[in-house]
Amino acid sequence: MKAGNLQIRPDGRLRHFLSTEGLTRELLTEILDSAESFAGVTEQSVKKVPLLRGKTIVNLFFEASTRTRTTFELAAKRLSADVLNINVNASATTKGETLLDTLRNLQAMHIDMFVVRHADSGTAHFIARHVQPHVSVINAGDGRHAHPTQAMLDMFTIRREKGADFGRLTVAIVGDMAHSRVARSQIHALNLLNTGDVRIVAPRTLIPAHVESLGVRVFHDLREGLRDADVVIMLRLQRERMLGALLPSEHEYYRLYGLTEEKLSIAKPDVTVMHPGPINRGVEMDSQVADGPQSVILQQVTYGIAVRMAVMSMAMQQNTTQEANAQT
Numbered sequence: 001m002k003a004g005n006l007q008i009r010p011d012g013r014l015r016h017f018l019s020t021e022g023l024t025r026e027l028l029t030e031i032l033d034s035a036e037s038f039a040g041v042t043e044q045s046v047k048k049v050p051l052l053r054g055k056t057i058v059n060l061f062f063e064a065s066t067r068t069r070t071t072f073e074l075a076a077k078r079l080s081a082d083v084l085n086i087n088v089n090a091s092a093t094t095k096g097e098t099l100l101d102t103l104r105n106l107q108a109m110h111i112d113m114f115v116v117r118h119a120d121s122g123t124a125h126f127i128a129r130h131v132q133p134h135v136s137v138i139n140a141g142d143g144r145h146a147h148p149t150q151a152m153l154d155m156f157t158i159r160r161e162k163g164a165d166f167g168r169l170t171v172a173i174v175g176d177m178a179h180s181r182v183a184r185s186q187i188h189a190l191n192l193l194n195t196g197d198v199r200i201v202a203p204r205t206l207i208p209a210h211v212e213s214l215g216v217r218v219f220h221d222l223r224e225g226l227r228d229a230d231v232v233i234m235l236r237l238q239r240e241r242m243l244g245a246l247l248p249s250e251h252e253y254y255r256l257y258g259l260t261e262e263k264l265s266i267a268k269p270d271v272t273v274m275h276p277g278p279i280n281r282g283v284e285m286d287s288q289v290a291d292g293p294q295s296v297i298l299q300q301v302t303y304g305i306a307v308r309m310a311v312m313s314m315a316m317q318q319n320t321t322q323e324a325n326a327q328t
């Protein structure tokens with residue numbers, strides 16, 4: 001599912017944001033730099049800039065979400081766009097036709113951008129292939145495939161905590177890699193940013209085949225995987241995506257892979273702990289760690305707004321420039 005050509009304009013600018021796979025290091029860095037300036041905006045008492053005034057953005061969510069949907073909504077509002085939230089409960093089998101119909105109807109209302117979340121992998125790409133030329137699509141999570149804005153807010157958090165030189169960093173991603181769109185997007189982004197050592201730590205049943213081809217080192221023992229890590233990213237156990245019994249029990253999972261203060265002490269003393277949320281306390285991690293001094297879990301949420309502002313404004317930039325040129 002290569003998104004590269006679809007999401008990049010002929011002049012190298014962002015058209016859609018569907019996946020971190022196939023992007024360039026320059027584009028990722030541009031997103032992070034632009035988010036840095038928007039982080040300043042969101043910290044002011046007046047949090048709005050007029051960049052997307054007059055634009056209409058639709059949050060098209062076919063799957064439940066709180067954090068991601070609200071931060072996309074806030075990001076759009078802080079860019080002065082008009083936002084519509086549409087939550088659709090659609091079954092996968094009826095997808096094809098209803099999806100195109102929904103799309104056509106919304107486009108008839110002169111929409112400029114779709115932010116899409118769907119339980120099926122590939123939905124955002126499908127929509128991107130069918131929208132009008134001036135419309136941009138942002139993937140807010142598709143099945144177990146990709147969640148690129150989450151990955152970028154994670155990269156932003158790492159850069160803020162550890163500086164821009166990813167080459168000297170060891171990042172351990174711990175947990176349900178098999179079902180995680182977040183992990184996949186993170187790995188592509190970490191590779192593009194030349195991260196020194198990217199590790200996956202999980203039981204054999206929660207690691208997809210051929211994961212090493214993504215350029216990561218695989219560990220089945222949490223203590224080994226945590227050794228000297230600069231950043232630990234915990235993943236949620238994605239029960240809703242597990243078809244069979246892949247785990248003996250949550251208690252057993254916690255015993256082997258749950259992050260406690262004691263296990264965390266194997267990582268570097270200044271280790272940063274991250275989690276995309278929602279956290280299952282007492283399953284992936286202890287509350288002491290989730291709420292502890294190393295945790296930046298709530299900062300991730302805050303940064304998500306600035307990163308989404310960056311991605312939205314970059315994808316719309318070309319349209320805005322074209323219109324401005326047309327008017328002069």
Ligand code: NCD
Binds near residue numbers: 141238
């Ligand atoms: C993630 C998601 O929905 O993919 N959460 C999020 O976007 N904040 C991760 C998860 O659900 O575990």
